[in-house]
Structures are given as structure tokens and as C-alpha cells.
């Protein structure tokens with residue numbers, strides 16, 4: 001019997017989580033929370049909802065906990081094969097959305113405004129799948145005009161309920177903003193908003209946190225649409241700090 005789209009997606013999620021007996025079920029600890037665990041929102045027959053968590057922020061934190069656990073274990077792995085096996089484990093908890101569904105549209109449930117740093121790939125650090133995250137990146141994760149416009153699109157047209165700003169340890173863009181070294185005109189423009197968040201006496205990672213907090217507040221200052229969504233209770237904006245060494249993200 002052919003599966004309807006909703007049943008197909010639900011079975012894909014459950015199979016990926018090992019809940020249909022199709023292969024070995026993954027170990028399930030208290031730190032593991034899948035989108036399927038978090039449940040399906042009651043929105044009629046929309047098939048995407050089976051892969052959307054009720055609490056997007058909690059889902060991001062749970063995904064990061066899975067990643068950080070694998071990240072630490074992979075660092076101690078004895079071989080490349082063992083490392084690959086460890087790093088693939090978080091994906092066992094992910095929803096799978098078929099190419100057929102993805103080719104028809106996207107249904108992200110969180111927006112990430114992160115630094116362009118090569119060590120801070122959002123889909124990795126949140127153990128997220130394709131179509132889960134709407135990602136905007138630039139060096140220093142600032143609220144530049146194109147970022148705000150992109151977020152207006154994802155909130156206004158895609159209905160995303162959460163924006164998370166992600167700063168990270170050892171950020172080169174924030175370090176450049178703290179430095180008196182000469183910068184090119186474009187780089188000077190890029191670090192200008194970071195400089196406005198700096199406070200004398202802070203270390204680099206304190207400055208990273210201050211910049212992430214400032215970016216989060218500037219999103220609503222610079223956008224009537226985002227400000228309205230937040231005031232209406234349909235949008236949450238948070239800032240966070242990602243530690244490259246541990247792989248752990250903390251809310252600010």
C-alpha cells in the first residue's frame with residue numbers, strides 16, 4: 001500500500017531513529033532528544049511537521065549536546081575508521097526528509113546567524129539535517145543589512161519562530177575589531193559594528209559574547225518586521241557562545 005506523504009515522512013523519522021526495528025536502535029541517553037522525541041505539532045496534514053520540534057531552542061541545544069559528545073569522543077579515537085563511526089552516530093537521531101520532499105520546498109524551524117569561521121558549521125554543531133536550519137554567516141556574525149533582510153524573509157515568509165546568534169571562541173573578526181592594525185575599507189566596514197560592542201578590559205571571548213548580544217538586540221532595532229514578530233510572541237531571538245575546543249554551545 002502506498003504511503004501518503006505524512007506517513008512516509010513519519011516512518012522516515014522513526015526509521016532513522018531506529019524506532020521501527022529497521023536496524024539497531026541507537027543508544028538513548030538523557031542528553032539525546034530527537035525532533036521525533038519532541039513531538040509533532042498539531043498543524044493538520046502538513047507532512048513537514050513530523051520533523052519539526054515543538055521547542056526549537058531545546059532541539060538546537062539537544063543537537064549540540066549530541067555533537068559535543070561525539071566531537072570529544074572522535075578526538076580520542078584510535079583510528080580514522082573509528083572516528084568516522086563516532087561522528088556519524090549523531091545522524092542516527094536525525095529526521096530524514098527525502099530528496100523528493102526537499103525538491104518541493106523547505107521548512108526550516110530555526111535561523112542561525114553565525115560567524116563564517118570554518119570551524120563553526122551550524123549543521124555540524126547542531127547535528128541538524130537539510131531543511132532544518134536557515135543559516136546566515138559572515139565574519140563576526142553581525143546584523144548587517146543583508147542578514148536582517150534574509151531573516152525578515154525567513155520569519156515573514158517561512159514562519160521561523162527562532163533566531164539564534166552564534167559567536168565563538170577565538171573569533172578572528174572580533175580580534176580584528178579589537179586590533180589597531182590597518183584594515184582594508186571593506187574589512188573596516190565589517191568590523192565597525194563589532195567595535196561598537198567592545199568594552200575596555202574585556203578579553204577576546206568576553207568581547208565575542210558582547211558582540212553576539214549586541215547583534216541579537218540590533219536585529220529588532222533594525223527591523224520593524226522582526227520587532228513586531230517578537231512583540232507578538234511568534235519570534236524568539238537568543239544569542240549564544242560556541243566553544244571550539246569542547247564543541248559545546250551555551251546560551252548567553
Ligand SMILES: [Zn+2]
Nearest residue numbers: 115117171172
Ligand atoms: Zn569568527
